[in-house]
Amino acid sequence: MIIGIDLGTTNSRIATSAGGAARLLPLAVDHATLVRHGDASRLRALKLQAQEVLGRPVTGAVLAVPLHFTPGQRAALRVAGEQAQLGTIQLLDQPLAAALACGVHERAAGTCLVFDLGGGRFDVTVLDVAAGRMQVRASAGAGDLGGAAFDDCLVQHFFHATRLPQRYRTDAAVMAQLAAQAEGARWALSDGAQATMRVQVKGTCYTVTLDQAQFQEACAPLLARLREPVERALRDARLLSDQLDTIVLAGGATRMPMVRRMVARMFGRLPVCTHDPEHVVALGAAVHAGAPA
Known part of the structure; x- marks a missing residue:
């Protein structure tokens, strides 16, 4: 299962896509605590939470990142994802994710x-x-x-x-x-x-x-x-x-x-x-995760 993650500054959200429809996963994690422990620990905790909710292993993730992120910041996030053992990692700019969730690409x-x-x-x-x-x-x-x-x-x-x-x-x-x-x-x-x-x-x-x-x-x-x-x-x-x-x-x-x-x-x-604006980035990342290669 490939998941979509919005690794926000104030909240983190995870979504999945099945049958062409994206849905947000319920999370029971303390975001403030996760932020203090860095991206790798945060991603690892989110992965474990997703696996518990889905009942199946996470094999990859689409990480939605701010458009202004530098190449260095993007590389660091990839490294954090590898340390969290997320599997196949893709980065997607957040505005593209938001537009995907709302079907703009159609x-x-x-x-x-x-x-x-x-x-x-x-x-x-x-x-x-x-x-x-x-x-x-x-x-x-x-x-x-x-x-x-x-x-x-x-x-x-x-x-x-x-x-x-x-x-x-x-x-x-x-x-x-x-x-x-x-x-x-x-x-x-x-x-x-x-x-x-x-x-x-x-x-x-x-x-x-x-x-x-x-x-x-x-x-x-x-x-x-x-x-x-x-x-x-x-x-x-x-x-x-x-x-x-x-x-x-x-x-x-x-x-x-x-x-x-x-x-x-x-x-x-x-x-x-069409969606809660708090959720559109995670949902769009999930749409991208579920799209045909």
Whole structure:
């Protein structure tokens, strides 16, 4: 069995393909712990987990990697895969994987933009599609944009709204609480109308509740910054937004309603949402793994 792996910075996911359909495998691994032990240990743990779920040995893997990875980083990941005894290893660029999951490769011809807002960074990739093949036409990104940056905005809002003294910004325990609360609030606001953040500081409970409008206002500078890489990628591809045939969302941070609204306004249409954007890279890697040689 050949599996597809999205070795993300905030989460790792595994998928398989059978009968032309890709499916995500349930995992019971602590991603944060795996990251601390390096790629080889992480891949080994993911392989063992996949074998337990599938009930059969893993003989190979398609590893989805960031487009910006250097040849050295790609080589190091191959070595890690060999150390994890993954078998046959293939590397696949993440935007290609996301497009594969959404069936973009099945089109006779066209152009596709992959809008990938993950936990740690933001990437935009323009793909050319022809005769079942996809090729990168242009790309742009920002290494300091991602879900974590939106969490930081929520932390800033919390200090302002609760008047929590600024000296606690250097208190590791308080900031750890706030980081966890901010991340939880972001996920809650990705699916619901409001979220509450609570932090205990020296016996006092500081609380703030935000709705979607307040969340968007707090993150307005980040939303504005998301436009620049998109415009740069389109400029490099020598395309206008209305010349794109498909928009694909990838990365869990694109689940935020304000991000989806911004994308719809920028391109004048709704993006492709056939799969959870958190899962599309792993699913696409599995599609590639199951494709005829």
